[in-house]
Amino acid sequence: MEKVAINPPCSRAAVSFAIGILGLRRMRTATAVYPVVMANSTYEPIQIGSEDRVFVLTGAGVSAESGLRTFRDQGGLWEGHRVEEVATPEGWDEDPVRVWRFYSQRRRDARLAEPNPAHHALAALEEQLGERFFLCTQNVDDLHERSGSRRLAHMHGELFASRCEFHTVAGGAGPGHCDKGPFPDAALYESAEAIPRCACGGRIRPHIVWFGEIPLEMDRIQQEIDRCTVMLVVGTSGAVYPAANFVRWAGSLVRKYYIGPEAPMNAQAFTRLVLGNAGQVLPGLFKAK
Ligand code: APR
Numbered sequence: 001m002e003k004v005a006i007n008p009p010c011s012r013a014a015v016s017f018a019i020g021i022l023g024l025r026r027m028r029t030a031t032a033v034y035p036v037v038m039a040n041s042t043y044e045p046i047q048i049g050s051e052d053r054v055f056v057l058t059g060a061g062v063s064a065e066s067g068l069r070t071f072r073d074q075g076g077l078w079e080g081h082r083v084e085e086v087a088t089p090e091g092w093d094e095d096p097v098r099v100w101r102f103y104s105q106r107r108r109d110a111r112l113a114e115p116n117p118a119h120h121a122l123a124a125l126e127e128q129l130g131e132r133f134f135l136c137t138q139n140v141d142d143l144h145e146r147s148g149s150r151r152l153a154h155m156h157g158e159l160f161a162s163r164c165e166f167h168t169v170a171g172g173a174g175p176g177h178c179d180k181g182p183f184p185d186a187a188l189y190e191s192a193e194a195i196p197r198c199a200c201g202g203r204i205r206p207h208i209v210w211f212g213e214i215p216l217e218m219d220r221i222q223q224e225i226d227r228c229t230v231m232l233v234v235g236t237s238g239a240v241y242p243a244a245n246f247v248r249w250a251g252s253l254v255r256k257y258y259i260g261p262e263a264p265m266n267a268q269a270f271t272r273l274v275l276g277n278a279g280q281v282l283p284g285l286f287k288a289k
Pocket of ligand 1: 156234278
């Protein structure tokens with residue numbers, strides 16, 4: 001097993017569950033050492049015993065091989081957009097058309113995308129493990145469901161759902177005087193006239209957790225982290241909280257693996273990094289009972 005040294009990210013804890021960014025840039029110095037295997041080398045598959053419970057966290061990288069852009073990689077979604085303009089409640093108040101154009105384009109892209117071998121490998125693992133498997137995704141696309149995953153939570157919302165801006169979702173986002181919760185919606189809204197109104201007079205907004213809002217299903221996610229024995233984190237830069245802290249919330253006896261082409265910002269919290277593309281690494285990575 002090869003060892004590499006990369007600095008620990010700054011260890012500021014999430015003050016609350018509201019999503020926030022630790023930093024957009026990775027700084028590397030030689031201060032922390034952790035085990036790394038390269039995907040193109042020979043290494044032991046991850047053994048999943050009959051008593052193990054697996055918690056998986058995925059990020060944008062798991063959908064990269066389906067053709068969907070990540071956020072912070074070169075040419076990523078945030079390179080062409082200011083986060084504050086399209087992914088905050090303030091950006092929505094300022095210009096809902098700009099926000100809907102952004103998410104309409106993402107709906108268009110996601111409609112054309114197909115699940116890749118990484119999604120299929122996770123669905124197959126769920127098939128084997130049943131209720132000993134849980135998948136939490138930061139992704140808002142529906143590629144996990146389309147490959148067959150069922151025991152999953154979309155902590156940052158869903159691209160193909162909308163809700164009234166005055167409906168309060170779990171965690172408290174939204175002023176809360178309307179009952180019109182999330183409903184399936186694949187439509188594109190690209191002008192002020194196109195944005196539908198709720199019966200209460202509110203505008204229909206994307207069912208997405210924006211920066212400063214509270215992620216969804218946190219109680220369920222916390223419970224699953226508490227009882228897992230194996231944690232797999234796939235394709236996420238470890239820059240956005242609270243998800244970047246899940247690896248630290250899990251107990252010290254939990255085996256923690258990261259899979260992606262480069263070390264994430266929270267790399268030093270893992271038992272092992274497997275460096276490679278998820279679609280190449282995940283099929284064949286596990287030996288499950
Ligand atoms: N396989 C696995 N990982 C990959 C691949 C691949 N083929 N290609 C890229 N990656 C990795 C990159 O190395 C990077 O670490 O995916 C990660 C993508 O990181 P980000 O763009 O930061 O995306 P993510 O971590 O999912 O972002 C978290 O931030 O902007 C918000 O709400 C948004 O859910 C998102 C959250």
